[in-house]
Amino acid sequence: MSSAVKIFDTTLRDGTQGEGISLSVEDKLKIAQKLDELGVHYIEGGWPGSNNKDIEFFERAKQLSLKQAKITAFGSTRRKDTDPADDVNLNKILESGVSVATIFGKSWDFHVHKALQTSLEENLAMIYDSVFYLKSKGLEVIYDAEHFFDGYKQNQAYAMQTIQKAAEAGADWVVLCDTNGGSMPSEITRIVTDVAAQVNCPIGIHAHNDCELAVANSIAAVHAGARQVQGTMNGFGERCGNANLCSILPNLQLKLSYTCISPEQMTQLTNTARYVSEIANVHMPLNQPYVGSAAFAHKGGIHVSAILRHAKTYEHLTPELVGNKQRVLVSELAGQSNLVFKAQELNLDLDMQNAQTKQVIQEIKDLEHQGYQFEGADASLELLLRKASGQVEDVFEVKSFKVSIERHRDQAVRSEAIVKLAVKNEEVYTVASGNGPVNALDNALRKALIDFYPDIQRMHLSDYKVRVIDEKDATAAKVRVLVESSDFENTWSTVGVSENVIEASWQALVDSLRYALTGKTAVTPNKEREAERSGLLNH
Template sequence: MAGTVKIFDTTLRDGTQGEGVSLSVEDKLKIAQKLDALGVSYIEGGWPGSNNKDIEFFMRVKELKLSHAKITAFGSTRRKETLAENDPNLNRILEVGVQAAAIFGKSWDFQVHTAIQTTLEENLAMIYDSVRFLKKNGLEVIYDAEHFFDGYKSNPEYALATIKKAEEAGADWIALCDTNGGTLPHEISAIVTKVTSLISCPIGIHAHNDCELGVANSLAAVMAGARQVQGTINGYGERCGNANLVSVVPNLQLKLKYDVISAEQLASLSTVARYVSEIANMHMPVNQPYVGSAAFAHKGGIHVSAILRDSSTYEHIKPELVGNKQRVLVSELAGQSNLVFKTQELGLDFDTNNQQTKQLIEQIKEMEHQGYQFEGADATLELLIRDAYGKLDEVFTLDSFKIMVAKSADQPVLSEAIVKVNVHGKTIYNAAEGNGPVNALDNALRKCLVEYYPDINNMHLSDYKVRVLDEKDTTAAKVRVLIESTDFNSTWSTVGVSENIIEASWHALVDSIRYALLGMTRVADKPEESRERLGLVNH
């Protein structure tokens, strides 16, 4: 190994400054448990001096049995011309009872004069007094040197003087911050190299992603001597976000051979990334490196033919190392190799002379002609293959459904769906409302199935897309509906095509539920378990 690197996660603090990201206290507690299991060394929970929600988090997080991470409070240096012991923000950090504190101070002379409007000498005193105060009260202190790289390029002597003051005061870590995110990797490397030659205190890096270099800058800093990386899950954060730890960690561990987290923890990376995106209600890009659903997806027939021989022909790592999986997309660009891969993945015997195989190929071709596209609907494709080979148990069949939409002058549009299905030979009839016809259908269908499959409450639809296939037909055009679903552990996509958008949506919705049920055990198969233990709820 090249050495040990500590991960400082600030998803719960800096990550929540990103547009559209809002976490409740319950959300933050759930994420904290996931981060601890992932093996991060520090979890920055928030700024107790800024709002009551963060104070509540710090009080309640003590009830969690965290095994690895240190809960860290964020704050600033003392106010100008005051005593550290009288500063309310510093005292609030002590009151919440954390093990560690990350406090930021100014490293850029321009910021000292413009932002906090004080002298360079007073700023140095603010840094020293604040770090010293927290250290005297028994905390581990990470000093975040805000705007350090901009400050160094403007006035290197003063920027260095600020972190030397933090070191003199006893800081355990000094994190160099590229706060505006405008520094390039070669600059990061040169400056960190200089700092590590002058400072004995261990160095960290806090990079922002405004030039899409957050990950690159973090790696450059580590290779230059930094031993702590600050960042967020999925790169959440203000403006363009922070360094994405989901990319930083595997790059450090798998590519650069640093000791970061265990192999078992690394294998949970994809699950953690998806879990956090769901809790934050932020859509995770399919092409996100390492953990995205398309990160190891192959479409071209030549590529697939090659990975059948050796996956390293078109994959830089084994996807299982980060908890992801290889996917093969079937489309008009795909060759026979794609279907070979998919059937082998399911443990089926793909033989082109087999009548089942011939019928399957013809069915896929005909469906593509009708407007289906399977490259983004892996779950629908798997259901087709299983059905063709007689390996699909039809859990339910549709008898009928009805949808009603009502609108009054002063009320929003209300949708209600009535669904009648046959489940294991029994007719089930249920109705439900929704914020749209598809949502109402989804809710009604779930109510029909939940008594048999209570785990269905753990999955939900995470994305819904409609594509008009032939615009010249205007409102009579055929449409393709793509639905993405998730259960916190995995994500899958299904497709439906029809001239009627509700029917297309129904087909995609049904496939989504059918795919989810493949991995669920019905209550009848668990007679020894009570309804209460299974969490059965009739809505």
Template sequence: MTNTVKIFDTTLRDGTQGEGISLSVEDKLKIAQKLDALGVTYIEGGWPGSNNKDIEFFNRASELHLTHAKITAFGSTRRKDTKPEEDVNLRRILEVGVKVATIFGKSWDFHVHKAIQTTLEENLSMIYDSVKYLKNQGLEVIYDAEHFFDGYKNNKDYAVQTIKKAEEAGADWIVLCDTNGGTMPHEVSAIVTHVCAEIKACPVGIHAHNDCELGVANSLAAVMAGATQVQGTINGFGERCGNANLVSIIPNLQLKLGYNVISSEQLQGLTPVARYVSEIANMALPVNQPFVGAAAFAHKGGIHVSAILRNASTYEHIRPELVGNKQRVLVSELAGQSNLVFKAQEMGLEFSNDNSQSKQLIEKIKQMEHEGYQFEGADASLELLIRDAYGKIEEMFTVESFKLLVEKSADNPSVSEAIVKIKIGNETVYNAAEGNGPVNALDNALRKCLLQYFPNLQQIHLSDYKVRVLDEKDTTAAKVRVLIESTDFNNSWSTVGVSENVIEASWHALIDSFRYALIGQECTPQSADDQKERVGLVNH
């Protein structure tokens, strides 16, 4: 048995079948480059026989300078009673110029009779002819045996016949698909073991779905039974309940089971890739997602934090750096002194209960929590508090005032305009901007002020905005807590603001976001021409 497992990523094809996910051609090209850098072996780009967007992707993907991955096109076996050279789907695969084709065929006799309405013999011919035809055209062929596990349990002999036909035709891989996602790990293990004993001419892979939340477990079970290719998606995106999550499969195979999957350096890129794909797909990455979530190595209880200060392995199953994540300590009403000790140590500060700054900081945090602040989800605001307490932050700007105007006429949508006045050094800076709401207008106006002096802020944008009503009984006069998440694609941070006025709460969180982003930066005013060019006033 080989100790190497190949990763087949189908985020760009199967992943886009998930509800709410739509990727443009540009999105798919960007993600493909990230997947290549991660070290996956195959990237399934789409189904050229189904839509023009996928055809455009394949045409443009040929210009990508991939160093590791092979782009593969997806399609089905030939239609019944049709020659393969006359089948539109197979011809489209050839036309887009890929070197690897992934085609699926029926393994379940029930599907043969009901879905494609043909005979069992014709289905076997469809599989053989299609694989043989693509092989004769010089392509590497991956055969996906659709519904294999259901077919095997219903009619074992016929299911095995289907994959033997693909083997006979020269398939390079035979991949067993749990298309309905209903198979149990012990069943996957037994069936894959049997298949690996039957199929000798080519290696076997697994394609699992997550309908029983067993996509990862079934993929691992298949590998341990002899499979050497795993198909899945980043973050488990996919139809219904999703596909097997490669973000969990890769580190489990490599760190827990000892398989060679990707290099240790590539594994350190796992968290950034997971977050990048989530950002591009406009899907929130669950904070508790294993290995890569923001809470995957977060500690809240004081006893836990006290223990990890002595040895992180007391409450962490791996070092987070191995997968590109980081350890986090949350400060809340459940936290003890250890949480603040940890945070201070992260910043190189000496935290002591006898220290006057420490005592003042603890009292301030307790008072702010009583007022409605919550720092467990606002790590950047907490760090700013600690830095302020120890005099370890240089204020790059101060706010003097802001004004808001919201105009709504009967026939037009509302328009928000913000005017912001800040001080940078000895200079007072004004700027105005419109937005699709008051908070967006404030963000735009403040950003215009700061970009003149801190051009690196151009890379930063708000990725999430949440409002929580704290005193519901007070109805519209209730105090609210606003949480803002910001990102520059490499890092993300969260800030918090509390007030009876949602605009003021948002403003406090927004200011903290920019203050945090400016830690360690230098003020580098742009020239007048640079400023004009940035706002489009210089003609080329």
């Protein structure tokens, strides 16, 4: 049996049924292009018979320059007691202009009686007629046997009849669906093995994740003979989601030696997963296998000491194979090995026997004990390490800051910040307003520095998070503020901790600006101002 497995992505259709996920036509076109670059074989674009958005997608998708993926339209078998040539949904698939149709039909007798409210014989006719009609129009037809495993367990003979009818009508694929997501891997293996022996048609698997087994069930089905796997990027989908292609792809190809996509395309997996997540405006879990930012992250000092000798000691796979990278986290659990690794990443020469280096290790542990968290604030950590190695200077000194909040009758609340800095031996005093105290401080800080560093206008605060560290202290609790900043080329994160949320925010903002001015970003000094200062000093 061939070891090649076709990948069918339904992120744009089944994935959008997940709670909180909505994609515009433009979003769907961008994701389709990205999935094609990843190397998937089929991209299910939507259901043209259900809404105008999907009709527009299929029309515009004709202009996409896809290298290999086939766009497929989704629909159902004909309505009961209706000629397929008169069925609106089937004809919408034809009008979409796709070369591949994916239609679903009922495999579970319970559904035939309760949902369709028709006879078992009419359901068989609906399946046969629909597949035959689409095949007669020249389309490749993928038949999704909805609720197949539940149907098989309740009425094996009838469930088998439904997919045999699809195969007899000329279906190119029969896909067995665990629609309720309740089957166990052992059941999947047994049933797919039985189907593969009886149906003269290539088999696929479509699994849902209601028992946290969609990936395992998909792999079990491939072992039993399935040669198409349907799923979504990041496991998006209704209820608990669909089978996660971000885990299925590397498991099949890198662990089990099946051929899915090229090795070069596999290195795009992490990038694609994060791209889709970004477009969908959904945060990826840090610990998502293979593609999560923590998938190859190491925190414990003993672990880090070992991976410095050989990564294989605590990594099951070379992260670069899936486009990810190894990360070492620095925290209260860190030993010297963690700092050695981070220093190597930053091309810093840290002498671990040096008293100042040891002091930095202790300082990091003390700060984490106070509530700081450097795992998500690499820029703040880098500033500490560069300070320890003597490679960073304070480009400005904070003399003082003040924030006021004012609300006049029938007007919006406004904040004003006053900041006094020492920059290159000059004292700078600025006032700025904002729609909140943090925004006002950010504006005042930039205003104070912009004459010295005009490129600072290229950076902006892209994310702001506040976390209460000890909830039992209520409004007197310490808070941790994480600030993410960006320019046109880079993103960096900084942290601040205090019982006062303004103070914690100020710490993170100041670190963000300090990091930008170390030359690690696109922010550069004002050369004219530097020359002017030199001339003034010479006089």
